[in-house]
Amino acid sequence: MSVVIPYVSKPHPVTGVTNAKLGIWLFLASEVMLFGALFSSLIVLRVGSTDWPVGSTILNVPLAFVNTIILITSSLTMVMAWASLKLNNLGKYKMYMGLTILLSFAFLVVKYFEYSAKIHHGLSPATSNFLGIYFTMTGLHGLHIIGGIVVNAYLWIPGAKMWHSDPERFTGRVEVAGLYWHFVDLVWIFLFPTLYLL
């Protein structure tokens, strides 16, 4: 006997949204609390410290700037992937989703060079509270990028078969993945000035 999950394509009559969309927003709410706790920790460490360094004296601002551009661009390509499905254009969807995945890898490659340089210079999370919170927050954000790549890669090739059987449900999946991806971008928008520039 197969189990049919209700309201995956059509909005639930009570909430007015699909269960998938309600689910992702509840998940994102928990993510706000997770990153909120880390931002609080950063504030406590910074205010309680007598010599907190200016991020730009230790961290590589140009690399982080490039990564900001990469992530914002990936948000645009992600929303364009969803819009392409709304316009019934699977080819353009694949192009934009492919670009999103490519940009996600580019972000990780830049991050790899940034981390490598730190470790090469003997700077690790154990060096100072500043580097401890820097590696914790950017590391957790990096894990979110990897999670996004896994989901987007699935929706790019194998998961896209659903477009032919249930296009409405597939478009909903891409929208939900997009909400997650934009949230990851949003976190970086706050991480960048907080860690690198102040």
Place this chain on the structure above:
Amino acid sequence: MGDSAEEIRHHIKGYFLVYLALMVLTGVTVGVSYFHLAIHWAVLVAFIVAAVKGGLVAAIFMHLNNEKKIIYWILILTAVLAVGFIIPVLMDVEISAYTQRHIPQ
């Protein structure tokens, strides 16, 4: 959110405009850091710019400018809880700092 092809094409124009705005604001964030403002002004400017950028991403890319009530309620509850947890932490930090400054050890 409207689903007709015409409406989607209209939204696409908005996405590209928001993208341009985000690029400009990212430049502003970095540019302002070169002015070496006093820390309270630097924090204020950085967070205003980040809040505008975050607002644009949330409103346009995440479609929060046109969403169902239940999503807004989830976000309001999240904001209340997040701020509710952070404020006592900040108060504790401030009280500790005040105690160290004004009470002889």
